[in-house]
Amino acid sequence: MMAASIQADWRDSLPTPRGRVAFDAPLGAATWFRVGGEAAYLLRPQDADDLAAFMASVPPELPVTIIGAASNLIIRDGGIPGIVVKLARGFSDIAIEPDGVIAGAAALDMTIAETAAAAGLAGLEFLSGIPGSLGGAVAMNAGAYGSEIRDVLDWAEIIGRDGTIARYTAADLALSYRHASLPPGGIVVRARLIARGDQPAAIAARMADIRTNREASQPIRARTGGSTFRNPEGHKAWQLIDQAGCRGMVIGDAQVSEKHCNFLINRGAATAADLEALGDAVRARVRAETGIALLWEIKRIGVAPGARS
Template identity: 50%
Template sequence: MSGVATMPRVRGKLTPDAPLAPLVWFKSGGRAGWLFEPADVADLQDFLRQLDRDVPVMGLGLGSNMIVRDGGVPGVVVRLGKPFARVEVLDGTAIRCGGGASGILVSSSARDAGIAGVEFLRSIPGTVGGFVRMNGGAYGRETCEVLVECDVVLRSGELVTLPVAALGYSYRHSELPDQAIVVAATFRGVPGDSVAIQAEMDRIARSREESQPLRSRTGGSTFKNPPGDKAWALIDKAGCRGLQVGDAQVSEKHCNFLLNLGSATSAEIEALGEEVRRRVKDSSGIELEWEIQRIGEAK
């Protein structure tokens, strides 16, 4: 790990050898070489400009759709906190959101402003930065349908604004530059009635509660849905419901969710996912693709 003297001075919080398990939903995994929580955009820009070019940088949101491997993450993990969680109403249909704002905050702010069309963000357990990068979606909608543009700090420290057309969106994927950090995004919906918007948000919340193991240590949706199929159905058909590797388990409630029953290592969780992929391939001939990000090094 680099010594403290090699790190740029910051106005935010810079922590060496920082445990990441408490920051991710699975509650497993190793440490970050450094965890940086910038005070504002300028603090992030200055830090990246001065940081040795050979040190890798990665953004971390709520850690909901992520396996941090047990050997940890080298370099710097950037986590956007409260200074990046603000939401501003621009006009009757548009809102500008910080990269650290949650899907719940974005959809609730839109509701209060009478802006419909972004209710689905209520169901994405992450932050603006994460679902802009991964084209997060649910209930038949995707981020790319409501995103106008995003502000991104590149690894060089340069701040650029990218229109949605520049992001090369596809299913759960974007072509955002490697190591870039999304610090803000503008979403556009349509005029709506706040009561009706809340009713739709409530419907989405009930549906998630009924069908997904939300109160467990999980990473959310594990595998991408193959074209014309559902990952959970293929997993169930392959006999994987309830399958375990150590303390990692395929959810009984929703087969496309993996659970940490208490003391699972990230290696066990990832091994379980690979065993599910193997069984689905044997059963259906379909090769499931990971939706969950797997980052860092094995122990």
């Protein structure tokens, strides 16, 4: 099914949400790479109840894709068929509790860390080193600087493909390295993170160390998508990429970062196809050089121009 055909096939039969809807909506500018095609149908639900009611009425054969801050994401140039759900303002609240934080899925990881720190809650500092929002962090068990979501997750509220809202514990989601076992089609809408008391100044100092480390070692001011590949067991992806001679490698206007070679960069005019081809070329070189197969950490969604989903 072509992305553009979804609108004609389903527009009249879809429910009317309280949130905003756009057809043939450009997505590239919303991604950190600044690449990608259109969403045939883009929904920004007003809140969790709005999304749940909408999902309960969507035909089961219609594909639904969820995107958040689009930080660790490549949207292919042919766009995304079916429905794209982007969580925004109605999912960004952060509430402080004595021993934790409850935050919406669209709350930025950095903002959660800063809010907790200001309230004297420690244990979430690592989130300040993770680009993106909480929903994506839960969905991939994001981690950095020695901690990950499974270390702090109490529960997550998830809307199922049938519109039901259920609460899942960290154990329910079987969190593992860069993976969470969400229910099929599930959308994370809210989560509770466990924290502990500490002096705000001490927490702020630890976050400052993380910020300094990131600025020194990562191309954070470039058009990038964060870590491209998962670390294979017993190895660092960047070291394998460097060993294979891929530092600075270019395809089109996409480049392997000179500063940190597990980052891909859009130098300004790259396409999604350039970035994905570069990533695959790096994987092939690393496999040939070391015998190790790198696995993508960046999520790649949508279709190539002219392809069918």
